[in-house]
Amino acid sequence: MNYTGPKIVTSLPGPKAQGVIERDLAMLSPSLTRTAPLVGVRAEGVYVEDIDGNVFLDFGSGIGVTGVGHRHPKVIEAVKKQLDALVFVNSLDYYTLPQVELAEMLFKVTPGDFPKRVFYSNSGSESIDTAIKMAKWHSRRAYGVGFINGFHGRTMGATSFTTTNLAARRGFSPLYPIAQFTPYPYCYRCLFNRTYPGCDMECMNYLTDVVFKKIIAPDETAFILFEPVQGAGGYIVPPKEFFTILSDLAKKHGILMIADEVQTGYGRTGKMFACEHFGFEPDIITMSKAFANGFPAAATVARREVMDWDDNAHEGTLNGGPVIMEAAKAVLRVIDEEKILENVRIQGEYLRAQLDELQKRYSIIGDIRGMGLMIGIELVKDEKKTPAGKQRDELIQAAFSRGLLLMAAGASSLRLIPPMIINREQIDTGLAIMEDCLKELH
Ligand SMILES: Cc1ncc(COP(=O)(O)O)c(C=O)c1O
Known part of the structure; x- marks a missing residue:
């Protein structure tokens, strides 16, 4: 495989893909939201090949999973080596070296120069449920606060704090009743019709003056769970004051801060974790997606004194298997050795500047926001900012037919989250396709 660019050789979906999709639709869960009719069979770097030989430039990396690029050779090599030695020993009952080595590496790169502990699991949702249970266990307080959007x-704990849309919640109620919600600073569509700066962070005043004065007592609140940049909600970057207010609440009321860095973590924003941009040190931090570059893995890292639960309070049979741990160690080595953070900053700035130019030419682009190589483009129909959700979906399909994988976020945003090894030429290729599609939409 030596891909040099996107290449479409059949109608889409091609004949083989069409066959697989028909069989899939008859048997797999109808709850899966498919973005495009891609049946992947091979991938490398920033490219994915489908079953009919079409090659796509990947601006989504499976929602940020293949962070250091599809099948990074050093990750694959580490996995192969481990496969030849030991695939599984139940690390709930016994011990393995890779778990310990990865913990040592993780503590160096997670925010906060304090003693920590880690709990490994298999998905972002599990890392969240771990965090919720741990915060409850440690504090013995009743409530948790989450943010709207x-x-x-998708596990029950994580679902209870998910408010991106009703489809994720409808039919599952009653959800975990500890959850209370408050607005996230979504400045482009401020719920209070204010403009930042100069708005006094009215959205956060809602938390302090309404939620904590009329609904739940802060001293009965175990944790606040937040994304440092809202991901699926639309790639929404909060102002720095958001973090100052959270820090104050933690200090004043002893509320534990859980940063969900499942999407923002692992270099995506130009620092290992997005909280670092704001000098914020969460008590508990969750990570998954890019953690093992495609192998199912996650971790919840906490201050040592917070992860103080009893023997048998929380475990999982498959957690922290040696193959996955070796993949995760290799990812950390690659990020360091190949200066991935620097590339994210350089390419992120370049991509952002090019998008700003594109916005001048296409009024459908209402807002561009993000950090590093995690960039959201919100599409609007008019000056009243009417969300252009249908046009966004059409644009994703038009890009797909030209060999570019794009993903959606929020009601009418695109999320650009390419592998962090992407170079300028590949960005230009993707942008040229996007512009073609925008012209067609116009
Ligand atoms: C911020 C955030 N948290 C948690 C999750 C859940 O992760 P998973 O799908 O691996 O369970 C996601 C997935 O998109 C996410 O973006």
């Missing part, structure tokens, strides 16, 4: 996953 937040996405934390």
Whole structure:
């Protein structure tokens, strides 16, 4: 495989893909939201090949999972080596070296120069449920606060704090009753019709003056769960004051801060974790997606004194298997050795500047926001900012037919989250396709 660019050789979906899709639709869960009719069979770097030989430039990396690029050779090599030695020993009953080595590496790169502990699991949702249970266990307090438009996953604990749309919640009630919600600073569509700066962070005043004065007592609140940049909700970056207010609440009321860095973590924003941009040190931090570059893995890292639960309070049979741990160790080595954070900053700035130019030419682009290589483009129909959800979906399909994988977020946003190894030429290729599609939409 030596891909040099996107290449479409059949109608889409091609004949083989069409066959697989028909069989899939008859048997797999109808709850899966498919963005495009891609049946992947091979991938490398920033490219994915489908079953009919079409090659796509990947601006989504499976929602940020293949962070250091599809099948990074060093990750694959580490996995192969481990496969030849030991695939599984139940690490709930016994011990393995890779778990310990990864913990040592993780503590160096997670925010906060304090003693920590880690709990490994298999998905972002599990890392969230771990965090919720741990915060409850440690504090013995009743409530947790989440943010409107937040996405934390699909297990019952994570679903209870997910408010991106009703489809994620309808039919499952009553959800975990500890959850209370408050607005996230979504400045482009401020719920209070204010403009930042100069708005006094009215959205956060709602938390302090309404939620904590009329609904739940702060000293009965175990945790606040937040995304440092809202992901599925639309790539929404809060102002720095958001973090100052959270820090104050933590200090004043002893509320534990859980940063969900499942999507923002692992270099995506130009720092290992997005909280670092704001000098914020969460008590508990969750990570998954890019953690093992495609192998199912997650971790919840907490201050040592917070992860103080009893023997048998929380475990999982498959957690922290040695193959996955070796993949995760290799990812951290690659990020360091290949200066991935620097590339994210350089390419992120370049991509952002090019998008700003594109916005001048296409009025459908209402807002561009993000950090590093995590950039959201919100599409609007008019000056009243009417969400252009249908046009966004059409644009994704038009890009797909030209060999570019794009993903949606929120009601009418695109999320650009390419592998962090992407170079300028590949960005230009993707942008040229996007512009073609925008012209067609116009
Ligand atoms: C911020 C955030 N938290 C949690 C999750 C859930 O992760 P998973 O799908 O691996 O369970 C996601 C997934 O998109 C996410 O973006």
